[in-house]
Amino acid sequence: MQATPILPVCIDDLEHIAKDILPSATWGYYTSGANHEQTLRDNRDAFKRYRLRPRMLRDVSKVTTTTTILGKKARSPLCVAPCAMHKLAHPDGEVATSKAVASHGSVMILSTYSTTALEKVIAAGNPETQYWFQLYVYKDRRVSEKLIRRAEAAGFSALVLTVDAPYLGRRLLDSRNKFSPPPHLRLENFIDSTTDFSSIDSLEKSGDETFGETFGNRGDASLSWEEGIAWLRSITALPIIVKGILTAEDTELAIKHGCSAIIVSNHGGRQLDGTLASIDALPEIVEAAGNRIEVYMDGGVRTGTDIIKALALGAQAVFVARPILYGLAYNGEDGARLTLRLLQDELELGMALAGCRTIDEIGSHLIHSLHKQACNNIPKPKL
Numbered sequence: 013m014q015a016t017p018i019l020p021v022c023i024d025d026l027e028h029i030a031k032d033i034l035p036s037a038t039w040g041y042y043t044s045g046a047n048h049e050q051t052l053r054d055n056r057d058a059f060k061r062y063r064l065r066p067r068m069l070r071d072v073s074k075v076t077t078t079t080t081i082l083g084k085k086a087r088s089p090l091c092v093a094p095c096a097m098h099k100l101a102h103p104d105g106e107v108a109t110s111k112a113v114a115s116h117g118s119v120m121i122l123s124t125y126s127t128t129a130l131e132k133v134i135a136a137g138n139p140e141t142q143y144w145f146q147l148y149v150y151k152d153r154r155v156s157e158k159l160i161r162r163a164e165a166a167g168f169s170a171l172v173l174t175v176d177a178p179y180l181g182r183r184l185l186d187s188r189n190k191f192s193p194p195p196h197l198r199l200e201n202f203i204d205s206t207t208d209f210s211s212i213d214s215l216e217k218s219g220d221e222t223f224g225e226t227f228g229n230r231g232d233a234s235l236s237w238e239e240g241i242a243w244l245r246s247i248t249a250l251p252i253i254v255k256g257i258l259t260a261e262d263t264e265l266a267i268k269h270g271c272s273a274i275i276v277s278n279h280g281g282r283q284l285d286g287t288l289a290s291i292d293a294l295p296e297i298v299e300a301a302g303n304r305i306e307v308y309m310d311g312g313v314r315t316g317t318d319i320i321k322a323l324a325l326g327a328q329a330v331f332v333a334r335p336i337l338y339g340l341a342y343n344g345e346d347g348a349r350l351t352l353r354l355l356q357d358e359l360e361l362g363m364a365l366a367g368c369r370t371i372d373e374i375g376s377h378l379i380h381s382l383h384k385q386a387c388n389n390i391p392k393p394k395l
C-alpha cells in the first residue's frame with residue numbers, strides 16, 4: 013500500500029489522501045464509472061498516447077494563460093465541471109468550490125444536483141468569474157423552467173444541457189454499496205419547488221427506489237434535438253451549451269439547433285461504457301465545429317500537460333470534476349484552491365518548457381500521436 017503523502021504536490025497525491033478521508037461508499041460514488049469502467053480508464057490512458065513536441069529557445073521569461081471562454085476574458089482555460097453533491101466531500105460544499113474558482117478566475121458549472129442552492133453558490137463568487145448552470149430536463153417541464161428562471165435571476169450566464177444521461181449509467185460499485193446519500197444533505201435547488209417534484213428535496217430514497225431510478229423516473233428521456241432544444245430556446249435567451257457530445261454528427265446538429273458551444277465528454281466514464289476517451293473524440297469534433305462554435309472538453313484531466321494536449325488538439329477550455337472533489341475532501345475551500353493551483357502551476361511550467369508564451373501559441377505542432385488516426389484532422393499549427 014502506498015503511504016499517504018503529507019504534502020500533496022500533484023492531483024494524484026490529493027486522490028490518495030481523499031481516498032483515506034472519505035467514507036468508502038462516497039469514494040465509490042465519486043470515483044467509479046459505468047459497467048466495466050473501460051471508458052473511465054481510457055479517459056486517463058488516452059492522454060498518454062499523445063506526446064509533446066516542445067520548441068526551444070523561444071524566450072519564455074513571461075508566460076500567460078489569459079484567454080477567452082464563451083467570448084469573455086478568463087485568467088485560465090482550466091475550469092470546473094458540474095458535479096453532484098460537493099457536501100459529500102466537505103461540509104462547505106459548493107460554496108467552497110465557488111470561492112476557489114473565483115480566486116482562479118475562469119468558469120464554474122454548477123450541477124442541478126448541488127447540495128447548495130444555486131443563489132448561494134453564485135453569491136460566493138465574483139463578477140470576473142463565469143457561472144453556468146447545468147440542466148437536466150424533466151418530464152415535468154415546469155420544474156426545469158423554474159430552475160432556469162432562478163438561474164437567470166441569480167446571474168448565471170449560460171445553461172449547460174447534459175445530453176448523455178437520458179438514464180443514469182449503471183455504476184456497479186454504487187449497486188454493490190447500495191449507495192445512497194446521507195439524509196442530512198439536501199438537493200437545495202429543489203427545496204422551494206412549487207411543483208410535485210418537491211419530493212426530491214430530500215435525498216432519502218422513496219421506498220425501494222435506487223438513486224438511479226429516482227433520477228430516471230423524473231428525467232425526460234424523450235428529449236430530442238428538434239423538440240428539446242427548441243423548447244429551451246423558446247423559454248430562455250441564455251446561451252445553451254450541450255455537454256456530452258462525442259461525434260461530428262451531433263456537433264453539426266448542435267450548431268444547426270443554435271447551441272453556443274459544445275463540451276466533449278463521456279461524463280467521466282459514468283454513462284455509456286466503451287465510448288471513445290474524450291481526448292480521442294476531441295479532434296473529430298473540433299474539425300466538425302470548424303470555428304463556428306467553441307469546443308471544450310472534460311474527462312481524465314489530471315496534469316498541466318493534459319491541459320496543454322487538450323488545447324493543442326483544439327479545445328478552448330478544459331473542465332475537471334473529480335480533482336475538485338479530492339481537493340474539497342482534503343481541505344475544503346483551501347483544498348479546492350490547491351487543486352486549481354497545482355494544475356495551473358503545471359500548465360504554466362509545461363507551456364514554458366514546450367516553448368509557448370501564450371494560449372494562442374499552443375497549437376497542433378505540439379502533438380505527436382502514438383495512434384496516428386486520431387490526429388489526422390487536428391487544426392493547423394498556430395505558430
Ligand SMILES: Cc1cc2nc3c(=O)[nH]c(=O)nc-3n(C[C@H](O)[C@H](O)[C@H](O)COP(=O)(O)O)c2cc1C
Pocket residue numbers: 041042043055093094095096123124125146174255277278279280281282310311312313331332333334335
Ligand atoms: C461524482 C460525480 C458527479 C457528477 N455529477 C454530474 C452532474 O450532476 N451533472 C453533469 O452534467 N455531470 C456530472 N458529472 C460528470 C462531470 O461533469 C464530468 O463530465 C466528468 O466527471 C469529467 O471527468 P473527470 O471527473 O475525469 O474530470 C459528475 C461526475 C462525478 C465524478
Ligand SMILES: O=C(O)C(=O)c1ccccc1
Pocket residue numbers: 096125177180227279282
Ligand atoms: O452522478 C452523476 O454522474 C450524475 O450526473 C448525477 C445524476 C443525477 C443525480 C446525481 C448525480
